[in-house]
Amino acid sequence: MTTINTSEDLLRLLREDPEFYEQARRLILTDELITLPERFATFAARVDDFIAKQEQFNDEQRQFNQRVDGFITQQEQFNEEQRGFNEEQRQFNQRVDSRFDRMERDLSHFKNRFSESQVADEAFTIAMAMGFTLTRVLSNSDLVQMTQHPAAQQMLQNDLISFTRADLVLEVSDEQGNHQFIAVEISHTADRRDTDRAQRNADYITRFTGQPAHAAVASARNDNNIQGLIDDGAVRWYPLEDDTDGAETQ
Numbered sequence: 329m330t331t332i333n334t335s336e337d338l339l340r341l342l343r344e345d346p347e348f349y350e351q352a353r354r355l356i357l358t359d360e361l362i363t364l365p366e367r368f369a370t371f372a373a374r375v376d377d378f379i380a381k382q383e384q385f386n387d388e389q390r391q392f393n394q395r396v397d398g399f400i401t402q403q404e405q406f407n408e409e410q411r412g413f414n415e416e417q418r419q420f421n422q423r424v425d426s427r428f429d430r431m432e433r434d435l436s437h438f439k440n441r442f443s444e445s446q447v448a449d450e451a452f453t454i455a456m457a458m459g460f461t462l463t464r465v466l467s468n469s470d471l472v473q474m475t476q477h478p479a480a481q482q483m484l485q486n487d488l489i490s491f492t493r494a495d496l497v498l499e500v501s502d503e504q505g506n507h508q509f510i511a512v513e514i515s516h517t518a519d520r521r522d523t524d525r526a527q528r529n530a531d532y533i534t535r536f537t538g539q540p541a542h543a544a545v546a547s548a549r550n551d552n553n554i555q556g557l558i559d560d561g562a563v564r565w566y567p568l569e570d571d572t573d574g575a576e577t578q
């Protein structure tokens with residue numbers, strides 16, 4: 329039997345007797361401490377595996393970021409090219425719109441000149457259609473003479489100039505022989521501007537002459553905004569034939 333008298337004896341026995349060493353170890357250490365090296369090795373292996381997977385993920389993330397950066401670069405290049413294209417398209421649209429505007433103005437001018445020539449030949453018919461007898465067609469000089477009336481001093485100069493350029497003013501007489509006037513604005517398609525001018529001119533004539541004056545439009549078509557004035561009789565309408573495009577009058 330081995331006798332243990334000193335600590336040296338104990339240490340020697342632990343070194344020389346593995347069974348005694350194991351029994352002493354289990355007596356001194358808990359199960360948790362005994363299994364700690366094995367558990368640590370397992371933990372370290374898991375950490376190593378996590379680090380390896382993380383590095384793989386980071387590598388994949390870097391590759392993804394590179395693809396994203398490439399996409400962003402391509403998108404920025406596309407956006408820049410798109411801005412250039414949009415600017416060219418805008419300029420092209422402006423040129424086309426300007427050209428169409430000129431064509432529309434030219435066509436409108438042609439139609440209005442055609443309407444004016446048509447109306448000038450039908451002054452007698454216009455008066456008759458509105459229940460009057462034509463006395464005479466006033467010239468621009470006649471209208472300028474009217475503006476010498478004192479009432480004209482209270483009116484805007486531009487409005488007076490516009491009045492002297494009225495499309496057509498007729499002096500007419502009714503069945504009783506009373507003198508009246510018809511202020512006619514001529515347009516292929518009459519709109520509110522035409523009715524406003526006709527009503528203004530009729531009002532000026534009444535102020536200058538003291539005689540009744542009627543506002544009228546002579547047109548092939550009418551804008552919807554003035555139909556109410558015509559229906560109410562505030563403005564009279566003389567329909568023109570729409571010979572410029574074969575369309576029917578409204």
